[in-house]
Amino acid sequence: MRELTTSDMFWLLFAARWTIALTVVSILGGSLLGAIIMVLRVIPFPPAKAVAILYINLIQGTPALGQLFIVFFGFGVFGYDVSPWFAATLAFSLYSAAFLGEIWRGGVHAVPHAQWEASASLGLSTLQQLRYVIIPQAFRLSIPPTIGFWVHLVKNTSLASVIGFIELTRAGQIINAATFRPMTVYLTVAAAYFVICFVLTQLSARLEGSLRVAR
Amino acid sequence: MSLVEIENVHKSYGDIEVLRGVSLRIEEGEIVAIIGRSGSGKSTLLRCINGLEPIQSGTIRFDGQQVNSADTDLRKLRQKVGIVFQSFNLFPHLNAERNITLGLTVVKKMPPDEARTIARKVMTQVGLEDKLDAYPDMLSGGQQQRVAIARSLAMSPKLMLFDEITSALDPELIGEVLTVLAGLAEAGMTMMLVTHEMGFARNVAHRLVFMHEGEIWESGAARAVLDDPQTPELKSFLGSVLI
Amino acid sequence: MDYTFRFRDVLREQDLLLEGALVTLQLSGVSIVFGLLIGVLGAAMKTGHYAPLRRIAGVYVEIIRNTPLLVQLFVVFFGLPSIGIKLGPMQAAMITLSINLGAYTTEIIRAGVEAIPRSQIEAGMSLGLSGGEVFRYVILFPALKKIYPALASQFILLLIATSIVSQIAAEELFHIGAYIDSRTFRSFEVYTVITAMYLVMALFFRGAFAAIYHFVFVRR
Numbered sequence: 275m276r277e278l279t280t281s282d283m284f285w286l287l288f289a290a291r292w293t294i295a296l297t298v299v300s301i302l303g304g305s306l307l308g309a310i311i312m313v314l315r316v317i318p319f320p321p322a323k324a325v326a327i328l329y330i331n332l333i334q335g336t337p338a339l340g341q342l343f344i345v346f347f348g349f350g351v352f353g354y355d356v357s358p359w360f361a362a363t364l365a366f367s368l369y370s371a372a373f374l375g376e377i378w379r380g381g382v383h384a385v386p387h388a389q390w391e392a393s394a395s396l397g398l399s400t401l402q403q404l405r406y407v408i409i410p411q412a413f414r415l416s417i418p419p420t421i422g423f424w425v426h427l428v429k430n431t432s433l434a435s436v437i438g439f440i441e442l443t444r445a446g447q448i449i450n451a452a453t454f455r456p457m458t459v460y461l462t463v464a465a466a467y468f469v470i471c472f473v474l475t476q477l478s479a480r481l482e483g484s485l486r487v488a489r
Numbered sequence: 490m491s492l493v494e495i496e497n498v499h500k501s502y503g504d505i506e507v508l509r510g511v512s513l514r515i516e517e518g519e520i521v522a523i524i525g526r527s528g529s530g531k532s533t534l535l536r537c538i539n540g541l542e543p544i545q546s547g548t549i550r551f552d553g554q555q556v557n558s559a560d561t562d563l564r565k566l567r568q569k570v571g572i573v574f575q576s577f578n579l580f581p582h583l584n585a586e587r588n589i590t591l592g593l594t595v596v597k598k599m600p601p602d603e604a605r606t607i608a609r610k611v612m613t614q615v616g617l618e619d620k621l622d623a624y625p626d627m628l629s630g631g632q633q634q635r636v637a638i639a640r641s642l643a644m645s646p647k648l649m650l651f652d653e654i655t656s657a658l659d660p661e662l663i664g665e666v667l668t669v670l671a672g673l674a675e676a677g678m679t680m681m682l683v684t685h686e687m688g689f690a691r692n693v694a695h696r697l698v699f700m701h702e703g704e705i706w707e708s709g710a711a712r713a714v715l716d717d718p719q720t721p722e723l724k725s726f727l728g729s730v731l732i
Numbered sequence: 733m734d735y736t737f738r739f740r741d742v743l744r745e746q747d748l749l750l751e752g753a754l755v756t757l758q759l760s761g762v763s764i765v766f767g768l769l770i771g772v773l774g775a776a777m778k779t780g781h782y783a784p785l786r787r788i789a790g791v792y793v794e795i796i797r798n799t800p801l802l803v804q805l806f807v808v809f810f811g812l813p814s815i816g817i818k819l820g821p822m823q824a825a826m827i828t829l830s831i832n833l834g835a836y837t838t839e840i841i842r843a844g845v846e847a848i849p850r851s852q853i854e855a856g857m858s859l860g861l862s863g864g865e866v867f868r869y870v871i872l873f874p875a876l877k878k879i880y881p882a883l884a885s886q887f888i889l890l891l892i893a894t895s896i897v898s899q900i901a902a903e904e905l906f907h908i909g910a911y912i913d914s915r916t917f918r919s920f921e922v923y924t925v926i927t928a929m930y931l932v933m934a935l936f937f938r939g940a941f942a943a944i945y946h947f948v949f950v951r952r
Contacts, residue, residue: 335888335934337895339906340927347919351735425798432800436899443803456810464799464807471798541854568860578855582873591869592859624951644859 278453283462289445290466296431296441299363301424304370311375316382317400326375333372339433341365346437358439366431373423381416382408421478425471432467442466490553492517492648492679493538498547500533507533508544509703517647520680522694522711524687526726530703531683535650538681539563539570552647568596571641572650575657577633579625585612585636586621589643597644604643611639615669631662635669642673649673651682687730691715699723741916742925745908752908753929759825759904760891766830767890768883771837778842789838796835801896804828809900825897825904829890836886844879845871877949884941888934895930905929 314326333341345368346361385408393407435444446463450456493515500508507530515521523531536542537549540556540563549556551566579588589611590604599607612618615635625633634654641649651670655663667689673680674693684690690697690711697711701722707714718724743749777789796804809824819827848871856866898906909926913919 331935332931335892335931335938336927337892337906337930339895339898340923340930343923344920344927347923351737351920353735429798429800432802433896435802443800443806446803446806450810455814456806457812457814460803460806460811464803467800467803468795468798472794475794475798539858541858563857564860564862567858570858572858574851574855576851578851580852580855580870580874582877592861595865595869596860640859 276453278449278455278458282449282453286442286445286449286459286462287466289440289442290470292439292441293428293431293467294470296359296362296366296434296439297424297428300366300370300427300431303363303367304374304427307367307371308374308378311371312378312382313401313404315375315379316404330372330376333369334376338365338369338430339436341369342433342437358434358437361437362431362434362439366427366434369430370423370427373426374420377419377423378412378416380419381412384415385411418478418482421474421481425474425478428470428474429467491515492519492552493681494548494550495534495538496548496550498534498537498544498549500530500537500542500544507703508537510547511700511703511705512547513698513705513708515648515679515681517679518677519696520674520678520694521682521696521698522690523681523683523698523700524685524690524726525700525706529700531700532652534700535572535652535681535683538648538650539567539572541572564596568592568644569647570650571644571646571648572652573634573637573641573654575653577625577630577637577657579633579637579640581625584622584624585617585628585639588625588636589640592640592644607643608639611642612636614642614672615639616665629662630658631665634658634666638666638669638673648679648681651680651684653683653685655684655686685730687715687727699726701726737921738916738918739921739925741918742912742921745912748908748912749905749925749929752903752905753933755903756891756894756905756930757933759822759829759894759897759902760887762826763829763833763890763894764887766826767833767837770830770834771841774834774838775841775845778838779845793835793838796832797839801828801832801893802899804832805897805900821897821900821902824900825894825902829894829897832893833886833890837883840879840882840886843882844875847878848875880945880949884938884945887941888937891937892930892934 311326311329314322315330317323342362342365345365346356346358349356349361382404389407389411390403393403398406431441432443434441435447438444440448442463446459450459453459491514493513495511495513498508498511499506507528511530511534513521513534523534525531533542537544538551538556540561544557547557551570554566555561556563556566579585580591583591586605586608589608590599590601593599593604593607594601608621609618612621615638617632617635617639620628620632620636623632625636628636638654655666658666663686667686670680670682670689671693682690682694694711696708697714698708699706699714699718699722707719707723714723715727718727774789774792777785778793780786805824805828808828809819809821812819812824852870852874853866856870861869894904895906897904898910901907906926909922913922916922
């Protein structure tokens with residue numbers, strides 16, 4: 275047991291960079307796959323829709339913690355050892371894809387049906403309709419809930435601590451184990467998350483307000 | 490004593506004064522149509538009469554009772570003043586019969602059987618006796634508005650207020666609602682209606698009030714006011730609406 | 733690939749697994765009841781006329797919604813004892829989950845109340861209904877209908893999120909999984925089975941909530 279020092283606190287807060295890095299990489303991966311999920315979900319081809327719905331239900335119906343463990347230990351099954359960082363970014367990308375795909379589908383469905391008819395009348399293919407007419411309109415509507423999901427993801431990256439990835443929460447556990455000052459340490463960790471999430475929440479609220487006015 | 494006595498009423502929303510010293514009396518059995526541009530204060534005036542909008546100064550008396558007084562039980566007063574809104578405002582989770590009997594059973598504590606008898610009677614009066622079980626979203630706009638009229642009528646009010654009740658309707662549905670109003674007029678109901686239907690105002694209303702910028706600009710017998718407008722404001726208003 | 737799947741080692745522990753699932757359901761049930769009570773209270777404060785209460789409710793909602801459940805759990809379970817409040821893992825789990833859910837239900841209920849058109853209230857008042865009667869006959873049912881789907885999905889999210897309390901050794905399903913893992917060293921199989929069990933529970937309750945909605949709110 276030793277005293278909690280300023281440099282401990284500094285190290286702790288600095289671990290936020292790994293929380294942010296994990297979030298950002300997962301958002302990037304999740305957005306790519308999420309876009310595919312969204313397209314599968316809205317094109318008029320039932321098997322594609324079924325695959326997308328199955329995927330979304332699997333991810334949204336199970337604990338992120340379980341998904342994390344399955345990915346982490348799953349590679350062992352095939353004889354590969356992967357780092358916690360790799361497992362966490364992969365698991366959270368797969369996780370994000372389901373949520374983002376569903377959010378964006380909601381945005382696409384909010385665009386009036388007449389827009390599909392009008393663009394089809396111009397002879398555009400389904401993907402062209404999405405690309406040039408529907409998605410540009412759905413995009414604005416989807417921004418606030420998308421940022422809302424980012425907040426959710428920032429918080430959920432704390433679960434990566436469980437497989438030993440050193441981000442904010444894991445850093446808190448390490449410092450606490452050495453100094454045993456749980457209240458100070460975990461409230462500091464909570465405050466760090468709060469700052470990151472609150473900034474995003476405010477941004478989302480502001481965008482929601484301005485988008486409503488602009489329409 | 491007149492049924493409605495409005496004296497020098499002022500009302501503002503923040504900095505905007507919507508009623509600037511309005512005075513008006515309405516006798517029992519009288520039908521008064523209020524016309525004017527949007528924003529002239531005509532709907533606000535109507536809503537002040539049953540206390541939906543508070544006023545800053547002046548007095549409003551209904552049936553001898555002051556509306557704008559802390560001592561007045563607005564619940565009692567509102568039972569005697571029916572109001573029908575532009576957007577129908579039927580309760581979406583209740584069928585037509587329950588929309589009508591709600592006030593009777595809850596406010597007037599009437600036994601359900603008696604309330605249902607009244608519901609049937611007023612629905613017959615508006616020509617919808619076969620729609621008692623229908624929910625609002627199963628009815629056309631015109632039918633919904635007729636149920637809303639029946640709902641007010643069921644409370645046997647002494648005065649009925651109509652706030653642009655045909656403005657949200659498709660043109661082909663306006664007639665059926667106006668027919669119901671004409672029936673009420675014939676039965677001697679005291680009515681105040683804010684309307685854009687000039688033909689109807691001319692034929693049914695006894696008196697016509699033209700409001701402009703929060704004031705009563707012109708008033709008098711309906712035909713006289715419409716045929717011989719005295720002020721440029723009314724002339725221009727009449728010129729801008731189709732008669 | 734020379735790995736042999738040994739699901740049987742895991743499934744042999746079915747009694748333990750079912751017991752864990754039962755604890756998960758109990759934990760969810762208790763947290764939903766208390767979370768809902770907190771939510772009603774929070775929404776009443778947030779939509780009320782008294783500014784200090786509005787602010788308190790607002791701060792509560794923002795703090796909870798902008799911090800991870802895992803860290804909230806650590807503060808309650810590891811932090812509170814240092815100021816003299818000692819809680820067992822199960823107590824800490826129930827308290828944290830209730831407080832966490834309460835913040836989300838506060839927002840859902842508040843949005844439902846605020847979504848009721850002013851014109852409906854006016855129409856009720858114009859019939860002579862009192863404030864309480866307007867609430868009971870005009871507002872309540874449509875508002876419940878409106879917030880029910882959001883509440884139901886929040887409850888399912890909570891059911892899934894209870895897995896996180898395994899990290900303070902509360903003995904629900906996920907913790908049982910870790911226990912079986914420590915005895916069998918079949919991590920992949922264990923967590924696949926556990927995760928599938930959450931899926932079954934989530935899908936069951938989603939179906940049940942939809943059936944309740946249909947039964948209560950859809951007119952026949």
